[in-house]
Each structure stands twice: as C-alpha cells, then as structure tokens.
Amino acid sequence: MKISVVxxxxxxxxxxxxxxxxxxxxxxxxxxxxxxxxxxGKTSLLxxxxxxLKDHLRMGVIEGDIQSSQxxxxxxxxxxxxxxxxxxxACHLDGNxxxxxxxxxxxxxxxxxxxxxxxxxxxxxxFQVGEDFKVMILxxxxxxxxxxxxxxxxxxxxxxxxxxxxxxxxxxxDIQTIKKEALKINxxxxxxxxxxxxxxGLDAWYSWLKEAVRSRGVDLKGK
Amino acid sequence: xxxxxxxxSLIDIxxxxxxxxxxxxxxxxxxxxxxxxxxxxxxxxxxxxxxTSGTELEGAGLIMxxxxxxxxxxxxxxxxxxxxxxxECPECASTEIDTIAGQDLSIVEMEVD
Ligand SMILES: Nc1nc2c(ncn2[C@@H]2O[C@H](COP(=O)(O)OP(=O)(O)OP(=O)(O)O)[C@@H](O)[C@H]2O)c(=O)[nH]1
Ligand SMILES: [Mg+2]
Ligand SMILES: [Zn+2]
Ligand SMILES: [Zn+2]
Numbered sequence: 001m002k003i004s005v006v007x008x009x010x011x012x013x014x015x016x017x018x019x020x021x022x023x024x025x026x027x028x029x030x031x032x033x034x035x036x037x038x039x040x041g042k043t044s045l046l047x048x049x050x051x052x053l054k055d056h057l058r059m060g061v062i063e064g065d066i067q068s069s070q071x072x073x074x075x076x077x078x079x080x081x082x083x084x085x086x087x088x089x090a091c092h093l094d095g096n097x098x099x100x101x102x103x104x105x106x107x108x109x110x111x112x113x114x115x116x117x118x119x120x121x122x123x124x125x126x127f128q129v130g131e132d133f134k135v136m137i138l139x140x141x142x143x144x145x146x147x148x149x150x151x152x153x154x155x156x157x158x159x160x161x162x163x164x165x166x167x168x169x170x171x172x173x174d175i176q177t178i179k180k181e182a183l184k185i186n187x188x189x190x191x192x193x194x195x196x197x198x199x200x201g202l203d204a205w206y207s208w209l210k211e212a213v214r215s216r217g218v219d220l221k222g223k
Numbered sequence: 224x225x226x227x228x229x230x231x232s233l234i235d236i237x238x239x240x241x242x243x244x245x246x247x248x249x250x251x252x253x254x255x256x257x258x259x260x261x262x263x264x265x266x267x268x269x270x271x272x273x274x275t276s277g278t279e280l281e282g283a284g285l286i287m288x289x290x291x292x293x294x295x296x297x298x299x300x301x302x303x304x305x306x307x308x309x310x311e312c313p314e315c316a317s318t319e320i321d322t323i324a325g326q327d328l329s330i331v332e333m334e335v336d
Contacts, residue, residue: 002334003244009232009254009328091225122261123225126328151308152261184309187318 016095020130036137038119044196092123125153147181230270246335251284292325
C-alpha cells in the first residue's frame with residue numbers, strides 16, 4: 001500500500017524553535033544565532049561585543065561546543081550570564097538543547113541573547129533554534145571560495161562578518177570576491193569587514209546590532 | 224554528521240505514520256531533498272540503515288530525489304530555476320526572489336504492508 005505523506009523532516013525541530021521564539025518574544029528578548037567554521041572568531045567577536053556594548057545592552061550567551069567549557073569560561077570572565085551546552089558529538093545545536101538552558105537564565109534581566117553555535121559551516125544553518133536572525137563569520141584565512149561551496153549558511157544569514165582582516169597582507173584572499181559571491185547567494189546580506197584583534201570595523205557592527213535590537217522594540221540605556 | 228539527527232527525525236515520523244495506518248512493515252520511503260539543503264544522500268542512507276537495523280523498519284529502501292532550486296520574482300512574477308545559487312531574476316534582474324522549491328527536506332510517500 002502506498003501512502004502519500006508530504007511532511008517536512010525537520011518539523012519537530014522547527015516546532016520547538018517556534019515555541020522558543022514565542023518565549024523570547026514574550027520576554028522582549030532579541031536572539032541571534034552565531035555561526036562559522038571552527039576558529040573563525042565567534043568567541044572573540046562575543047568578547048569584543050560584550051565590552052563594546054556593555055553600557056548599552058544587557059547580553060547573555062549560550063555556548064555550543066561538542067566538548068569542553070573553555071568558551072563559556074572566556075565569556076564568564078566578562079561577568080555576563082553564560083551557559084555551556086556540550087553536544088557530545090552532534091555538529092550543531094537544535095531547538096531542544098536551547099530550551100534546556102532556559103532555567104539557567106533570568107530573561108527579564110536580558111536584552112540580547114547570543115547563541116554561539118558549534119563551529120561548522122554546514123549543519124547549524126539547517127536547524128532553527130528560535131533566533132530572530134542568523135549572523136555568520138568568515139575569516140579571510142578560509143578563502144574566497146567558501147560562499148559557493150557552502151551556500152546554505154550564506155543564504156540563511158542576515159549578517160556576514162568578514163573577520164581577521166589584519167591578516168590580509170599574509171593571505172591570498174580577495175575580499176571583493178567574497179562579497180560578490182556572498183551577494184549572489186543572498187542579495188540582502190549585510191556585510192562588515194572586521195578584525196577582532198585590532199578592533200578595526202567593529203564600531204559599525206556595534207551600531208548595526210544596537211539598531212537591530214532597538215528596532216525590535218527593546219529600550220536601550222545610554223542610547 | 225547531522226545526517227544522524229535527520230535520520231532520527233525521519234524514523235520518528237515514519238513510526239508515527241505507520242502506527243496511524245496500522246502498517247507492520249515499511250517497504251520504501253520516498254524523500255525530496257532540496258538542492259540548497261546541506262544533506263549528503265549517501266550519509267543519510269548509511270545512518271538510516273544503521274539506525275533501523277534490527278527494528279521493524281529494517282530493509283526499507285530510501286528513495287531520494289534532489290529537487291532543484293526554483294524561485295519566483297516578486298517584481299515581474301516570473302518563475303525560474305535558480306542557477307549556481309544566484310538569487311537574481313533572469314528576466315528583470317530583481318533580487319526580490321521567493322524560493323518556491325529546492326530548500327526543504329521532506330517525506331513524500333511511503334510504501335507499507
Ligand atoms: N589575527 C587574528 N586572529 C583572530 C582574530 N579573531 C580571532 N582570532 C584568533 O583565532 C583563534 C580562534 O578564535 P575563536 O574566537 O576562539 O574562534 P571560534 O570561532 O569561537 O572557535 P570555535 O568556538 O572553536 O569554533 C584564536 O586564536 C583567536 O585569537 C582576528 O581578527 N585576527
Ligand atoms: Mg568559540
Ligand atoms: Zn553535520
Ligand atoms: Zn523579475
């Protein structure tokens with residue numbers, strides 16, 4: 001007997017992500033999902049962003065790694081709420097793992113929650129966690145062919161941060177090619193060139209992020 | 224290896240549907256894999272095989288069809304195949320494109336006894 005089904009295989013995760021999103025919305029909390037390949041600079045970006053925006057918004061972080069709590073410790077040193085998830089092998093976070101951290105946060109005390117996903121340029125883009133938007137980092141040492149090799153993440157992201165531009169003199173990587181290729185896949189992508197080492201370009205990112213949080217109706221202190 | 228979690232979600236849905244239809248054995252299942260989805264069909268087959276062995280789903284065939292990316296232009300309403308992941312209308316060069324196929328990962332049909 002043949003049965004026609006027509007069901008999205010990821011629907012169970014999508015449903016949990018939507019429930020998460022409803023909780024974030026109710027608390028007036030803006031959430032973004034931060035993705036990149038291993039070592040592109042996700043935790044470094046968060047360290048900088050926490051320092052850069054500490055007078056303006058109250059941030060919390062969820063750290064996703066296959067193993068270890070080193071990233072959470074780096075964030076905790078900044079004195080903001082952070083929860084480490086260890087996926088124990090899974091190459092991405094999903095809605096369920098995010099939901100399990102809720103009891104460890106007091107969302108009333110937060111304006112912005114950042115989910116640092118597992119370092120991986122493929123899988124995290126496939127699984128919603130309840131975020132308002134996705135931000136991805138590509139570092140210049142990874143090469144300009146990455147957008148066309150990993151189109152899904154570029155397509156799903158709202159912002160692309162091109163990191164480690166301080167290393168440009170030492171690598172054969174053309175930023176204009178990265179931008180051109182990324183825009184083909186996602187013509188609405190907002191892009192910033194940054195260095196988490198020198199701080200170059202980060203002010204523009206901070207302004208964008210403040211505006212994104214404010215435009216969702218969150219009242220920021222200190223403007 | 225997110226094919227592992229995909230296979231698990233797939234198995235959950237299959238079990239649910241089989242119970243709904245009082246089916247005892249699964250002969251085959253047909254999947255549509257969007258071109259933009261980051262799934263490797265061979266890995267999915269492999270995970271599915273490993274995870275169903277020794278269960279009532281063992282031996283079921285996974286038939287996978289890759290669905291090309293298609294978009295509709297919001298400006299000129301043209302529908303077209305998206306080539307090389309370039310989200311631009313070939314007709315009017317607009318970048319206001321709604322993806323209408325090739326992104327999802329879905330079950331379309333099961334054959335059961
Ligand atoms: N030169 C240079 N190095 C950087 C920059 N940003 C990060 N790094 C270095 O890159 C390495 C990885 O940075 P992380 O911030 O840990 O990267 P990550 O993406 O969080 O890594 P995972 O969580 O393991 O995937 C560290 O040694 C950083 O010091 C940068 O802008 N320039
Ligand atoms: Mg990290
Ligand atoms: Zn994976
Ligand atoms: Zn058009």
